[in-house]
Amino acid sequence: MKVSPVDQAVITQALTAAADEMGIKLIRSAHSPVVREAQDCSAAILDRKGRVVAQADLIPIQLGSVTHTFRACLEHHPLETLREGDFLVNNDPYSGGQHLPDIFLFSPIFLDGALVGVTATVVHHIDLGGGAPGLNPDAGDVHEEGITFPPSRWSVERDWNGGPFERLVRANVRMPEATIGDINAQFAANAVGGERLKSLCRKFGRDTVFAAMDEMLDYSERRIRAAIAAAPDGSYRGEAWLDDDGRGEDPVPVRALLTIEGDSIAVDFEGTAPQVATNMNSPFASTVSSAIACIKAVLTDPDIPFNEGAERAISVTAPYGCLVNPRPPAPVRARLLPSYRVVNAVMNALAGAVPDRVIAPGFDTTTVSCISHKHDRGYNIYLEIFGGGYGAGPGNDGCDAVDSMLSNCSNIPIEAMESDYPFFRVEDYSLRAASGGGGRQRGGMGFQRIYRILDDGVTFATYGDRFRFAAGGLFGGGPGAKAETLVERGGQRIPLRSKQQFPLSRGDRLIVRTGGGGGYGPAAERNAELAERDRLDGFESNPE
């Protein structure tokens, strides 16, 4: 069936709009600041075969996993067995998921008794149990990181709203009101998407909508393939390193071999370090999403809809048991760290193929700042995700103090934090004025956050990277500044490791500094006007 150009445009726009609307409603009805302020969540619409056709522009790494988590659900509960009122859940890193806090919730949508599609939302939940509130940096396996909900089917009427699944969740998390509230927001967003999908099917007829969905996938595939075909054929190598595994001192390499052949790309991670004992392993779904996100960002215009069609032209392989394709039960909570080195290694390889399309390495690290407080009535857990400076591009300075490429979390306003978390106060939130790598184009700057702790019984937990290896410059540009975390206590400065848990007491000052991005081209070629502007504003490039 061929859909007219006009109907195709209407249906494409309507489905994209419906996914966006799901995202907006999810954020606006959620309870935890990590969702409602930081927006660590995503939404998507899948077709009747379970393929992602439209996504809200939220968190790239989560979006890349929607397909894989749903496919794992289907292995246990095939499409034809789904019934109206069912929902499916999966947060298992070893069944297509990311890390445990990201719960994928799917609602099959029926019209006149027939399945017309599936709506999906992902939320980073503030706490799902495990060995420490919000984040357990010491976990030795995935079980110490929290509760796993394997790919499974439930019934809204029977199992939610006081039913067994809701009680199971409630019994296993430290902030049940927030978690149940956030899952309710997922249900609400899924319902909104479902309504939009049904009304589209009523208006155009199911078969037209199905045909238009097929075309959406083909369309993205065509555009990605056209972009790949324009890049020179060949094999290109790239690599990147993590500082360490969080305990030892040895750097952990990620190596990529990228092969462009006609209109397809193959990426292989042979030569990457073996999986590590700490939480810095990248589940394979994260690795695939990261590699594809990087290739898409480098080679194509940002307006190509990201759906399953985009993945058809790119194949990703990695040895089983390595850092980017770990064996269970390896812990994976900090999976974005290796995922970012996947991005860096792939970008590094692409620099050989299309040097004028890549950017310098950025800080490209997720720094988690998790501060929890145990009080008489339970827990209060603050969690925020920090980016840093972007790498500079051939025609632009790197963006300052912004979330890195695979994520897109907002900050939590100081005024919201201090009203929700009375156990600390923010004394400083500022750019690190000399943290961007020098260059013809300057790397983006990182930032600093200083918390004053106001009560005892407070714990800080974190993971981060680039404490030892900065983001390097490209084509003669300088490196960005490294990251660091310190505690000031009674006149003493205690440096913390990039991955650790640390008890805090009243009066402590906790200082978190994120790093800058690398510069692009030699600094001597920098435009004088830009240099003067930086000088007037008190910005310098990283002295290293």
Added chain:
Amino acid sequence: MRVGIEVGGTFTDLVAVEGGTVLTAKVPSTPASPDLGAMHALDAAGLDPAEIEELVHGSTVATNAVLERKGAAVCLFVTRGTRDLLLLQRHDKHAIYDLRYRKPEPVVARRDVFEIDERMAADGKVLKAPDRAATARLVRQALAEGGYEAAALCFLHAYANPDHERAVAAIIQEAAPALPVTCSSDVTREFREYERASTAALAAYVQPVMAGYVSRFSAALAKRGFAGRFSIMQSNGGRMPAEAMELNAISALFSGPAAGAVGAVRSVAGAGFRDLITLDMGGTSTDVALIADGRPELASMTRIDGLPVKTPVIDIVTVGAGGGSIAWVDDGGLLRVGPHSAGAAPGPACYGRGGDRPTVTDAHLVRGTLRADAFLGGRMAVDPEAARRALEPLAVRFALPLEELADSVVRLAEVSIVRAIQRVSTERGRDPRDYVLVPYGGAGPLHAARVAEDLAIGTVVVPPNAGVLSASGLLLSDHVHYRTRTRRLAVSEASMGAIRETVEALQAEARDYLAALGIEAEADFDRVLEMRYLGQAFEVPVSLSGMDLAHLRAEELARLFGEAHRRVFEFAKPHGDPVEVVSFRVGVRAPPPPMPAMGRAPANGRAPPRSARLTERGEALEAGLLARAELGPDAMTGPLLIDDGSATIYAPPGWTAAADGHGNAILTKGTGP
């Protein structure tokens, strides 16, 4: 005589009312000094400023100052530790796959931001008061070096307690008595420091520009004998005396679209239409707004050039679909229209000003819904051959007859408009079928019926003077003043007293403010409580306008919130789940005198006098052709093209058109296929 003058990007429109007569004029705008265009409009209409009792003005002066970065040199004072507030923003990207992403550029540079050693707690308790002497020293030094034309302040938690902002503002005023000073707590009393700081900085940035413009314009008018009342339109759809606007320029940022929406509401109110969706389609973009019960909804935040502005704005959604939007084929082979526009220069290919890209206007000429001999009422020559040439390559690409390709281009533009209307309706839990569509602007009436059809709206109401409706809106607008305050209160019988007191205090403040300007307000107040379930971060507005506050019970308030929440989110929690009020917004208004009725002598409408050929929805049609004045109370059957001076009204097959007794043209969808 009462006169409204609206300065737009391309044209300056004027509407004058004297006794029972209405006079209109349209002249080209003069972007370098917009007041000149306004004077030209007065001349074109042959008006003597000495005879004008009341002049209402709307302009894009404030908007352009931001878009072109031609505002004042502003210094910003912030809490210690937050100097980079405007650069850090919200740490997110508005385009997630863009490797070369840049954040929106703030209007105040880092070198002009100064930290004050002061601190409030979240509950408004003072943690550290600013030291008077040290602050005075810092302020004097900052001002001595900067050459600033305005100052802004944004301190943490000033929404909860503005004392420190006020104290430091006083110190600044002592040091520089002539310098305008804007406190964030005066601009908006809501939490989230970046959004509040951005608003305060923008307010200070446009302040001197607007004040200069208003005083220059006032002086020029006075020189020509004008001695009447002079007021200016605001983004919230109400107006303020010009002298007050000099102190509150930020509220004029979106005055143009607001004037249009008010014009639409008031123009069709006489005929009994109170629930409407407005559609203003111009050369580069289309604005739509949803109006329930005759009251435009206000959004509490909007953006300009990517920067957040937290002042009440009529909730208008803009999409990049206008007559100048360009049709093109992307690298995936999809036919697309917009968002790139040929604008006014070079303009559509048919304008013959050097444009060769095919636009929506060209497509209309080719498919016959615009006619070369009657373009802008016959006042502008266009080249239909140039339009055909521009569209030809697309027709070849898709193997479609030229007229059908043109038809597809128009329909794709309509798809974007439909999408904009869904954003203000279905996405907010409103069913478009409960509304009539009110189109205006040059191209609105041409697309309205088909857009309505896609949304299952059965009635289109084209108001009188649709081409200059924004200028009418100025004369039809109320004097309006809003007050907002953040005050978190859990809803319970015990807190109802505090809720009532807060609303009453805001009412008194708003009323006194207008009274001080010599304006007597109505007894009715707009009262909106921003509410949420305990634990949520985003609020849902709950209107208490027209309610008896003295007898409002907590249970009733919670129920009203539940209904509003269900409308937006399609669910509400079980009754009894804790609910809180987060902020209050109260508005007071003083209405203008009524416009004269626009009744027309009914013509004998049966068969349209002339006809024209056109292609629409894939079909070749013979459409009836008439002037708007020839439309009578008896319904004519579509397809019809109705010339309305600077606009064309299209009634498709299956629709009828008739004039009502209030000057509106009513298009109605038949019950047939």
